[in-house]
Amino acid sequence: xxxxxxxxxxxxxxxxxxxxxxxxxxxxxxxxxxxxxxxxxxxxxxxxxxxxxxxxxxxxxxxxxxxxxxxxxxxxxxxxxxxxxxxxxxxxxxxxxxxxxxxxxxxxxxxxxxxxxxxxxxxxxxxxxxxxxxxxxxxxxxxxxxxxxxxxxxxxxxxxxxxxxxxxxxxxxxxxxxxxxxxxxxxxxxxxxxxxxxxxxxxxxxxxxxxxx
Ligand SMILES: Cc1cc2nc3c(=O)[nH]c(=O)nc-3n(C[C@H](O)[C@H](O)[C@H](O)COP(=O)(O)O)c2cc1C
Numbered sequence: 668x669x670x671x672x673x674x675x676x677x678x679x680x681x682x683x684x685x686x687x688x689x690x691x692x693x694x695x696x697x698x699x700x701x702x703x704x705x706x707x708x709x710x711x712x713x714x715x716x717x718x719x720x721x722x723x724x725x726x727x728x729x730x731x732x733x734x735x736x737x738x739x740x741x742x743x744x745x746x747x748x749x750x751x752x753x754x755x756x757x758x759x760x761x762x763x764x765x766x767x768x769x770x771x772x773x774x775x776x777x778x779x780x781x782x783x784x785x786x787x788x789x790x791x792x793x794x795x796x797x798x799x800x801x802x803x804x805x806x807x808x809x810x811x812x813x814x815x816x817x818x819x820x821x822x823x824x825x826x827x828x829x830x831x832x833x834x835x836x837x838x839x840x841x842x843x844x845x846x847x848x849x850x851x852x853x854x855x856x857x858x859x860x861x862x863x864x865x866x867x868x869x870x871x872x873x874x875x876x877x878x879x880x
């Protein structure tokens with residue numbers, strides 16, 4: 668089974684989307700099915716012919732991206748539109764299964780659900796099969812904790828959903844296209860306080876007075 672791990676974050680490195688895809692990749696090592704993975708970063712406005720051909724060779728696309736204004740980043744939308752057209756112009760391909768992994772800056776994971784549903788609707792238009800979604804809250808701390816143990820501590824709830832998602836990816840023909848929600852096991856008020864401290868620090872480093880923001 669060939670799996671495309673697609674990162675829709677515009678960040679070159681250190682994104683929460685990248686961290687979540689790394690976790691998926693790690694869990695795929697434990698499954699019984701033989702899997703091959705290929706990675707793409709959609710931090711641009713369009714896909715190359717090579718990207719499109721590579722995606723068409725895959726059985727599954729795990730698409731991870733950050734929530735932007737309660738929806739998808741515009742460059743991810745454009746890439747999806749392009750892939751949809753490519754699939755329409757090249758019909759008769761093998762089933763293409765899609766998992767959406769969306770993370771956001773606010774704490775609450777449920778805010779990502781509409782963006783996952785956009786991907787679900789896209790699947791209908793692109794003759795793809797939606798196999799489920801992961802909504803991950805408090806994305807601001809994911810890249811800092813994703814290498815911690817998933818057995819206990821703040822990563823535990825996220826690790827659990829990623830493990831279930833990896834199982835979904837390799838379960839061909841599964842009809843359960845559940846949308847799962849997870850936030851780190853970390854108090855919301857502390858997450859908010861840490862985010863505020865970080866913003867003030869960045870503002871000061873850029874010569875801005877936090878009071879003026
Ligand atoms: C333009 C822009 C819009 C955003 N809109 C939202 C939003 O509507 N809700 C939210 O919770 N976070 C929002 N965020 C925060 C990102 O979703 C958050 O920082 C996320 O963890 C980034 O993921 P990444 O590291 O994978 O890029 C926004 C960030 C940017 C830059």
